[in-house]
Amino acid sequence: MPLYELAVLGTPSAEQLGTLQELLLAACRQFGLDLGRDITLTIQPEEFRPSFRSAAAAIFFGGIDSVNVDIAKVIDCETMTILPVASSDAAVNTEIPPPLRRLNCLFADKVSPERIFHALLECVGLLPRQRRVFLSYRRNEATPAAVQLFAELSARQFEVFLDTQGIGPAVDFQETLWHQLCDVDVLVMLETPAYFESRWTSAEYGRALAKGIGVLRIQWPDTTPSIHTGTASLVEVVPEELDMAGQLAQSAIDRICTQLENVRSLSHATRHLSMVTAVQDAIQQVEGKIDGIGTNRIMYLTLRSGRKLLVQPTIGVPTSIILQETFERAGAEESAVVYDHFGLKRSWQSHMNWLAQKVPGARWIKKTDAAWDFGGWEAM
16 A cells, blocks of 8 residues: 555646656655555546545646536545646636635746645645745845845745844844754755855854755855865856846746755655664664554654554654644554754753653654663653
8 A cells, every 4th residue: 555645637738747757756766765656646537535544635737628627526625635736827717626726726837847746745744834944144245135035935935034034032043043944944055255254154054964954055156166065956146147236136046946946855855764764773773673664754663572652753843733643643552753853942842841741652752862762661
């Protein structure tokens, strides 16, 4: 039985279908999934009724005559997650069947194919619905471009952290900065000539690497590339794309946004794989075993004593919702959320500890302490 089941409905063009299949193959490589075994894609089925044990979603491409599709015969519109895609805002009433018009649509003339595909992955939990990025820049060199990118990315449904916008008065600036960095998918660094001459921007870049966060490097004209940025994804800005006010041309904005979609997906997949590997190493170190891996990378473990655990590896800042979902999925079994605690606010970690005490059977486990906690589970 597959972990994820996807369906294409409506009337996709040959180009839309081909692009979707190419992106799915790339995602399978990134997430370590086997197409056909772990994840399936059904094209225009007469009926789509996936197993309740799978994470499932459908994408509906609007087109000629698609408004007349009797969608209720194909899929349960009340329980299934469906992503409608219309050619434009004005075409919704002529392309999308009435039962789907209550859902928020994506418009093919406004967003890239990558954005559409990644929205589908968000529907089944392979990518988070929160689309968070951190803008790292030197104020004396790139403030106009940073403010511009804040607006442009926000308009594309990214949650953008910009230091001048995201930190309120009378709070610990640096602690809040690192906490925010922990919770993003991508660090967007505006690599101006003196970017690495600031200890703060240099630390932002270094700590993003330490957390495994993907980096999108926006290289300014006449900037000598650093020897330390070889692994970062790159968008080069040519001189004609930077005006006298320090703002970027639309051509550069478009390239940045397209590349950001790809970096976000790869970053999330890589970080999740790293966290899963850490849990695997920890349980094997204490002579336990892995019984299986389910949707959202949930791990079913057996301790050396024979005790069963359900473990949810997570990236970013852990929340009460993650703990609740893990606890509910575990049912009668004990459960834990494994997370990376470096950079999190002390007050947030205190809140997490308080929450775990109030929810018997559910625990937080630091990634660095996983083997120790699994080895002494009964004594905790």
